[in-house]
Amino acid sequence: MDQDYMIELVSSKMRLIRMERGYTQEKMSEVLGISKKTLVQIEKERTLAGWAHVVAVCALFKNSEALQSVLGDEPLEVIETVAHRSIDRPKGKTMGGKVWWREMKAKGDFRLQQNLISQHYRILDSYDDLWFSTFEKRDAIERLDELAQE
Incomplete structure (x- = not known):
């Protein structure tokens, strides 16, 4: 997944996201800082x-079902992973991956998961804190090995 693909995905869901929230086009364009004309063009x-x-x-509507349907339960994590190519630092508590995630591998106090929708990988510790996120499986496995050895 890259920026261009993310732009296409989110753009295609803008109308649904707006309608989910009950916003008019005027309100949605105001919230996003774009003209109503631009929003109409995106929605069409x-x-x-x-x-x-x-x-x-992704930041303002992270709980949108329409957005989560294409990005999974953590749209901000996906957007950050795309923007930086990976996330490699303790980032904070997650829900543990009970719904949107498939367990791939466990090692020591860490486990590797893959998002069922966005297909990106992440590493959580035994407290469900996020340590690493990437779209590259090889990088995720290497980082899991490194974390398990620390």
Whole structure:
């Protein structure tokens, strides 16, 4: 997954996200800082949202079912992973991956999971804290090995 693909995915869900929230086009365009005309063009799939607006949508509407249907339960984690190519630091508590995640491998106090929707990988510790996130399986396995040895 890359920025272009994320832009297409989120742009295609903008109308549903807006309707889920009960916003008019005026209100949604105000929240996102774009003109109503631009929002209409995005919703009619005549143009795509910009990267900054996709990031804003993921931050402001992270609990949207329409957004989660294409990105999984943590849209911000996906957007951050795409933006930085990976996340490699203790990041904080997660829900533990009970719904959107498949357990891939466990080693020591860490486990590797793959998101069923976005297909990205992450490493959690035994407290469900996020330590690493990437779209590259090889990188995830290497980091799991490193963390288990520390």
